[in-house]
Amino acid sequence: MSQIPFSVSARTAQLIGQQNFSTAEGAVIELVKNCYDADAKNAIILFDNLDQDPLNRALFIFDNGDGMTERIILDHWMMIGTDNKEDDFETGSGRIKTGAKGIGRFALDRLGVTSEMFTLPKNEDNGYYWKVNWNDFKRKGISISEVTATLEILPEFDYKKKVFELSDNFPQIQTFFSEKNIDLTKGTVIKISGLKEQWTNEEISSLFESLEILIPPREQPIFNISLFSKQSPNEYGELSGVYYDDFDYKLSAEYLDNETKSVVISIERNELDIKKIEKEYMDVFSMPQMRNSPFDFESFKKQKVEYSIRLNELVKGQTDVDKSDLLNKIGKFGFAFYFLKNTKSDDKSESNTQKYPYKEFNSATRKAWLKKFGGVKIFRDDFRVRPYGEYGQDWLKLGERQAQSPQGAGQRIGAYRIRPNQISGTINISRITNISFQDKSGREGIQENEVFDLFKSLILGIISQFEKDRNIIMYSFSELSKKRNAEDEAKRKAAEEAKRVLDDQRRVEQQDQNASRSNSPNVSTPTETEVTLAKGIQAQVEEIEEKDNEIRLLRSLSGTGLIVASFAHELRSIRTLLVSRTDDLKDVLHKHLVAKEIIKLPLEENPFSMLNHMREQDVQIKHWLDYSLSALKKDKRTRSNLDIAEYFKSFKENWDNALKRRKVSFFILNKLKRQIQIKAFAIDFDTLFNNLLINSLDSFKRRKDNHIRQVTVSFEVDSPFLKIFFSDTGAGLSKDYIQKPEDIFLPFETSKVDKRGNKIGTGLGMYLAKSIVEDYKGEIEILETTDGFKLGIYLPIEKNK
Structure with a gap:
């Protein structure tokens, strides 16, 4: 019995490139990730796109990472599906490598016909030149082992000189290298020729925006990305990142997966003007919910609140139904988000004073920033996982959640929900500590499983911590405004006065009818204007009472809905039997019309037995109908x-x-x-x-x-x-x-x-x-x-x- 090897067609390589990198933008991002995995501090993308023919254009990607040795090129770069990053997942500087499937180099095939690479490994003098023509993989009938690439040793290789040589006709990038003092003593440059995409300004701008949110926001980023285009030399440059300090709220949460299973939460309040509060709103702290930390004035002055909350408290009730111990499968993660109002509302009260002591902000700037950086994005090992948080991509369904409870923050406590267009957030996970979060086969998103669903619920639980904080504060200021305006008191007095006027009017009319004014206490006659106003106020009071009755009816309907939901299974079972019971009875009676024969029938075919069973069901139906309808009887609404x-x-x-x-x-x-x-x-x-x-x-x-x-x-x-x-x-x-x-x-x-x-x-x-x-x-x-x-x-x- 012979042992025969498998053979892989060269065409397979092209399929890998096409299916794993559906867009050219995604392929460029994959190559930038390789720069990060090489411990580079800088990755620079250059489009040599002045020629009208795309085949004569080129794309360069420079980095100053660790470079590749000959052994790495032979054993890893040239091996499809290599698992070296899976086993050796940490770089020399401590970064967790973003790649693990060993197919990233096929992004080159997605971008162009020919690929060339110049690389100088750290601590070595010799560099290497590698080249491949991806059209070689299209030859019919050949296996992948028959396709070859060129590899050449470059003795005493000057990497910096090669970088400047390749970019000699683009002075802006050379100036950039010099001004930023970028270290070019080692690294890798890849040149992709015969580009398969047109790469117009629109497409390059889209890539630039995607790269801006490729890494999480930091004041001092550990990895810098720059992009240049010869066609638009002054339009792009170094990416600035998304760090932003004009926010209303900032929440940071960190879960360390320790024995306490707690999330450390920090809430930074920046929405209200402390000086205004001190001058005009100090009585808000006399309200019950604002007397103690973290809502008292001393806490407000600090503008920052920190506390811990157990993981199970973020999704209450989950531990009672979790038989798979899903909570313990949630590894370390961090979550930070900004809340930004993007419109200015008219919050003036009847006394023309501000209900909320807001700080001033630029609405146009915020809208533009949120349009670009809004949404909740996921970063794995400091690199973004697409498509989470892309414009219009509401993967946490914050919009649906807010639509179910559309009340503002100043209304009833517990009902406030954030809108998806007011948040910019970053979630940080790692493939080392979050092993349940695996990529989809197309590298776009994380596989949907029970652990990831629970994770989404936990993120919503963290967001709700912010909502509760802001809700309590804004509700208190709203109630303070009502108290100051004394609207309820004014309405009460108006209703009393209206009742007095109308009572006087009725007494006057009764005295006139009885013609006995002299024998009755003297009653002042209201003016026509007083009577008109009184009737208007009384009509308004009656209208409000009617609306209160409608609210009570809605409460009852809500309660009845809960009852129906509770017994839905039982009702469905009865409904199913009702559909067929009459037809079943007819069929049986048609077969057995002789009475003396009925006694001999088994119970399941005895029509009288069936009738008794149906009667029991009818009793149940009558009970539920009586019960449901009794809840809506008119006398119960009186x-x-x-x-x-x-x-x-x-x-x-x-x-x-x-x-x-x-x-x-x-x-x-x-x-x-x-x-x-x-x-x-x-x-x-x-x-x-x-x-x-x-x-x-x-x-x-x-x-x-x-x-x-x-x-x-x-x-x-x-x-x-x-x-x-x-x-x-x-x-x-x-x-x-x-x-x-x-x-x-x-x-x-x-x-x-x-x-x-x-x-x-x-x-x-x-x-x-x-x-x-x-x-x-x-x-x-x-x-x-x-x-x-x-x-x-x-x-x-x-x-x-």
Whole structure:
């Protein structure tokens, strides 16, 4: 039995070049990466493009790296798919090499017909000249081993002299070498002739912009890139990088993958004018959320906040569903981003004072900078991974996220989301510490897997830290503005005055009708103008009340939506059976019309047995229809005297069938010594307690041990409050909320996520619950989070009579 070798066609080399470097721009970037891997401090690209014929044009890439020895050229440069960078991944200066597939040299084939290389290795006198004609690979019927390249030794090679010789007809680049004092004692220059692309000014400009964001922003870059074009000698030059100091916020996060599994976060605030705050806005620090660090005035003066947060707290709930231990597959990473407002809003209040003490900024400059450098980009070992963060490429779906919660930073706390056109960010990873992040086969992007999906959720969690910080601050200034303008007080007084005027008008009209003015207290007659204004104000008050009713209806619909989502599987099963049950029954009855024969049939073919089964299903359907429709009854949208004991008795009856099927016991403990009524909308109480009960049912599912499923509602009077306690024996809050359990009341805050960190809950249930309690001037308090779940609801009785 003979052993036969494989043979590879020379055409394979061309396929590698074409498929891995779909654009000429990408091929140039790949060659620049090779300069970086050679420990070069400078890479210089020169387009010799004055000739009209592209085949007579050339592209040069100079560097001052370590150069290549003869052995490296033979063993690595000439070997396709070499793994030397995979094993020897660190350069002499400590850089992590960007290449690992061993196919980067085929970028040369993508760019031109002929490639030449002059190289001088460090600590050697002899240089080397290498040349290949890529058309040789097109010859039919030859294997790749039959294609050869020229290799020549260059004794006593003067690399600097060769660089100046190759660029002798372009004085600007020689001046650049001299002025920048670029070390040319070693390095490599590649000349690509017979260019396959036209390389117009438009294409070169696009390459220049791509190179500007090829390496992460630094004040002192370790790798400098320059680009020159003979056709436009004064248009390009050294790339400046993206370092920027005109920002509103800067957040830096670093995860070291240590025992604490914590992310160190630094937030730098630069949006508000400290001097303006000291002069005009110091009373903002009297607000509850602004009294303590990191929002007190002392923290503001420092303008920088630093703290640590555990990785699991950034994606709350993920640890409860993660069976693959995905968090431990996240390696070290860094994330930094700038937030920049790009438009100036008119934030003047009614008193013509600024709501927010913003610093001045140039809107046009910011817009231009964000258009060029905006988006969140990923850098692996100091080189950019495309296409993340390219213009219009919203890979974190920040736009969708913001559209779901479009409120501004000054509105309700917890609802603010950043817009994708206001952020410029850089994520730094390494192929050494982030082994789960592998390139796609086309070298464009990272393979989508569970770990990368979780990573995206973690990045969003870090962004949310900024959002919370800015939200609390801007909300406080917004509330201060409302307080100063006293809008609510003015409206209240206007409504009272309108009521007084209209009452006086009614008394006057009644006295006129009864013709008994002399026997009644003297009532002043309002003017026609007063009556008109009073009616207008009263109409406005009624309109606002109507809108409040609409909001309550929307809350109820939201709560009903949560219920439907909770029982969606059960409803789908019933719906599927409804489609075919009548047809099945007809088919069976047509076959067996003799009654005495029916008794002999097996149960699955007995029509009476089938009818009994269908009746059970109809009962379930009726229950769910009754329940869903009862939530929208008109009388529930009318404020009435709600008897607390009767309400919970009815609430338990509505849920009884559903809870029995889930083997859940529901107990009501009435500790009232007398009948208690609250002036309330039944629809509000339904929304509140439906959401709590749905969360309990979900909690029972998460608790895997054999336990008693029990929900208890107790209520008592502790003057001046009605105290309602809701508890269950479920899994409790996710342990990711141990530090700040009150976060569950924030809008869109949910621990219902899949193992990749993607949210599958709405995050509205507890937010709605807290909103309703606050509408009734009450308080809601979390009492137990680990041994089941318990909270207290305290409603002032007198205010709600």
